[in-house]
Amino acid sequence: MTDDAYLNYRISVPAEFSDVFTHFYFAENTTDETLIKTLLPTFQTILVFCFGPEVTLSSKQNTAITLDKCLVLGPIKQAFNYTLKPDAQILVANFKDDAFYRFFGTATLEHIPFNPDDLLAENCFTYLWHQMEQLKTVEEKVNLILNFCKSYLKSQTGIATLLTNFNDETQNPIKAVSQMSQLSERAIQYQHKKLFGFTAKEKMRYQRFLKTIQYLQNNPKTVNWFDIVEEYGYYDQSQLIHDFKHYINLSPNQYLKFQQEICIGNSM
Numbered sequence: 172m173t174d175d176a177y178l179n180y181r182i183s184v185p186a187e188f189s190d191v192f193t194h195f196y197f198a199e200n201t202t203d204e205t206l207i208k209t210l211l212p213t214f215q216t217i218l219v220f221c222f223g224p225e226v227t228l229s230s231k232q233n234t235a236i237t238l239d240k241c242l243v244l245g246p247i248k249q250a251f252n253y254t255l256k257p258d259a260q261i262l263v264a265n266f267k268d269d270a271f272y273r274f275f276g277t278a279t280l281e282h283i284p285f286n287p288d289d290l291l292a293e294n295c296f297t298y299l300w301h302q303m304e305q306l307k308t309v310e311e312k313v314n315l316i317l318n319f320c321k322s323y324l325k326s327q328t329g330i331a332t333l334l335t336n337f338n339d340e341t342q343n344p345i346k347a348v349s350q351m352s353q354l355s356e357r358a359i360q361y362q363h364k365k366l367f368g369f370t371a372k373e374k375m376r377y378q379r380f381l382k383t384i385q386y387l388q389n390n391p392k393t394v395n396w397f398d399i400v401e402e403y404g405y406y407d408q409s410q411l412i413h414d415f416k417h418y419i420n421l422s423p424n425q426y427l428k429f430q431q432e433i434c435i436g437n438s439m
Contacts, residue, residue, distance in 0.1 A: 177206060182313055191270040191324065196263040197309045200255035207254050211384065212418050214369055214377050216245025216271040218264040220300060220312075224256040231420040240300045245271065246368040248377070250419040262303075262312055269331045269366040274323050330354075330362045344371050379403055380414045384426075391427060
């Protein structure tokens with residue numbers, strides 16, 4: 172997608188890597204002004220590469236991180252801003268389900284940004300960044316990342332497969348997988364947090380919020396907050412407002428006003 176100020180688009184993932192990444196995202200500031208965008212929570216872990224001028228990431232607690240090459244961020248449970256100076260570029264790899272755990276051996280990051288080389292005890296990502304910097308096209312950079320990750324990925328565990336493929340919204344996933352695997356619910360809860368970096372309860376709350384956001388995007392001029400509360404299972408309007416404040420630090424009405432500046436997670 173492009174506009175007068177911002178070049179950005181998604182890049183699909185080959186079928187071979189469909190269980191590793193949901194997609195890649197590229198953005199470039201093609202203007203002479205500094206741009207600030209907001210990324211909504213995705214509950215995904217992302218690997219971000221920066222080219223050109225450094226990029227600044229800032230949370231609602233006003234914690235700022237400067238990115239000049241690459242970092243890992245996730246699972247993203249709350250919105251954050253990213254600032255692109257003129258000519259700055261970012262390329263983002265969005266890990267799918269437990270793929271980050273299969274890659275690095277951990278998923279409990281609590282959206283703390285860090286250099287991915289710190290997890291592998293070697294400078295392979297810095298080396299990868301220098302290789303990517305020499306490539307002319309975004310597609311070439313993406314292909315280099317895909318080929319690079321092959322030697323590090325581990326196979327998905329049986330429990331991870333059950334949790335990933337479970338999509339019955341009428342059942343509690345922890346209870347259902349506990350019965351299927353003949354393991355205790357506590358053991359499944361532990362595995363869910365270990366593999367994905369968040370609990371099943373956190374994910375269900377987020378999914379309700381995301382459905383609300385998607386509705387607002389599709390119906391920005393016909394909003395009835397009482398209908399939304401009832402449709403998406405909120406106890407009352409104050410609970411709805413609380414979720415908006417929690418995830419994006421905006422009220423529902425503020426979100427409607429500023430949504431053009433917000434990047435929905437599944438777009439990044």
